[in-house]
Amino acid sequence: MRRLLIWAPLALFALIFGLVAAGLIKPADRTIRSGMIGKPLPELAMKPLLPGRPGIATADFATGKPRLLNVFASWCIPCIAEAPQLLKLKQAGLEIDAIAIRDTPDAVRAFLARNGDPYARIGDDPTGKAQIALGSSGVPETFLINGRGEIVDQHIGDIRADDIPAILRKLEAAK
Amino acid sequence: MRLAAFLLALLLAAPAAADSNRPPAALAYTQLPDAAQEARARALMETLRCLVCQGQSIADSDAEMAGDMRALVRERIARGEQPAAIRGYLIQRYGDYVTYDPPFSWVTAPLWMAPVLLLVIGLLLARRLFRRRGA
Numbered sequence: 001m002r003r004l005l006i007w008a009p010l011a012l013f014a015l016i017f018g019l020v021a022a023g024l025i026k027p028a029d030r031t032i033r034s035g036m037i038g039k040p041l042p043e044l045a046m047k048p049l050l051p052g053r054p055g056i057a058t059a060d061f062a063t064g065k066p067r068l069l070n071v072f073a074s075w076c077i078p079c080i081a082e083a084p085q086l087l088k089l090k091q092a093g094l095e096i097d098a099i100a101i102r103d104t105p106d107a108v109r110a111f112l113a114r115n116g117d118p119y120a121r122i123g124d125d126p127t128g129k130a131q132i133a134l135g136s137s138g139v140p141e142t143f144l145i146n147g148r149g150e151i152v153d154q155h156i157g158d159i160r161a162d163d164i165p166a167i168l169r170k171l172e173a174a175k
Numbered sequence: 176m177r178l179a180a181f182l183l184a185l186l187l188a189a190p191a192a193a194d195s196n197r198p199p200a201a202l203a204y205t206q207l208p209d210a211a212q213e214a215r216a217r218a219l220m221e222t223l224r225c226l227v228c229q230g231q232s233i234a235d236s237d238a239e240m241a242g243d244m245r246a247l248v249r250e251r252i253a254r255g256e257q258p259a260a261i262r263g264y265l266i267q268r269y270g271d272y273v274t275y276d277p278p279f280s281w282v283t284a285p286l287w288m289a290p291v292l293l294l295v296i297g298l299l300l301a302r303r304l305f306r307r308r309g310a
Contacts, residue, residue, distance in 0.1 A: 032226055035268050075195045102195035102239060127200035128243030135268030137226035137240065 034135030034143075034154045041069075041149050042133040046123025049100045049108055056097055056123030056130075062149030066171040068096045069143040070119070071131060073103050074111035076139040082158035083115035089159075090118040092168060097121040099130050101139055142167075146174040194239060202249040203242030209253075216252040219261060220245055222275045232275065 036042065041058050048055035061067060070086060072079045090096055098119040100108055108122065125131055134143060135154075142155040144167065152174040155163065207213040217234065223244065225236035233241040233248070244265075251261050265273045277283045 030229060032269055032272060035266075035270055073195060102197040104196060107196060126197060127203075127246055128240060129247065131240075132243065132247060132265075132268065137269065 031156050032137045033156070034151070036135045036151050037154055039151060041145060041151060044123070044130050044133065046099065046125055046130055049103065049122045049124040050105055053119070054121045056099065056121050058149065060097070060121065061145050062147070064147040065095065066147055066152075066174060067145045068094055068167075069134075069145055070096055070098045071101060071134070071136050071139055071141040071143070072098055073101045073139045074107040075103070076101075078158040079111075079140045080115055082140050083118070085159040085161060085164060086118040087116045088161075088164060089167065092164075094168075094171070095120050097123070099123045099125050099134075101125050101128060101131055144171055144174070146171070150174075199239065199242045200246035202246040202253075204245075207249055207253055212252050213249075215258055216245075216249045219252070219258040220248050223248070223262070223265065224273050224275060226269060226273065 041061050044056055044058045046056040054060075056069075061069075068086075068089065072082075086096055096118045098121070100122055102125070112119075123130065131137075134151075136143075138156070140158050142159060144152040144155070146152050153170050155167065159167065207216060220234035221232050223233045225231045225233045225238055225241040225244070227238035227240045228236050231241070233244045248261055251264075252258070262274055262276075266278070271277050271280075271283070277286065279287055
């Protein structure tokens, strides 16, 4: 018993060393996924941000056709990188709506003129209420909504070219 | 001269701030007029995690999203909502990670039970030692 016990401190050291090393080599994932995935879209009622383009209401989504709901802002730098990919998704036949977080009409107009305009509707979210209702914690994020108005999935961060097939596949599967 | 120009350029350089150009929400930096309500909101805000700076509470953080969350908490408290309901609303959206007061579940059981367990072990150990000495 004594003989075995003498190794206990070393074993404890090895355990703690392993734990710390594992944390260093593979840090914990700190992206916060929305708890609303798989649930119906929460109650949203956003005024239009730009004149002549509708705002966003929950009833707009249960139309039988899948849609994307893009959480973006003109002050968000990765959103610029994402813009061409959204245009590609629009060309693929998807309808894309947007929630503009803490934004102004002038800034959004300039952003869309410079980076392309894929949006069918743009809702104004001046104090992040809609963002919190969706369980989104940053920009850009994109919610995949099926034809029954349920959130199928959430893409966190900017959509890259190689994310597009997966997004189209998931929406196809969720029909 | 070159150095001065460089320093001047540094002073004038605008930081690439990922912040919006809108003013913060009305209740982000303004207390509620009712002191009792504000105290309740404050207590709740101190136990909610800022999702942008992740190590701070929304009461401590200056991130824009923390301001939005403070405004949400104050508005709902002013409307008469219970703090537990507001915490539940946020947990439903962001998971247990958003609260610093984690609810009891199988995952958090060790966290809640460990102190009790250690205390019991300590008491048993002390009792055994004192008994031996008394005998």
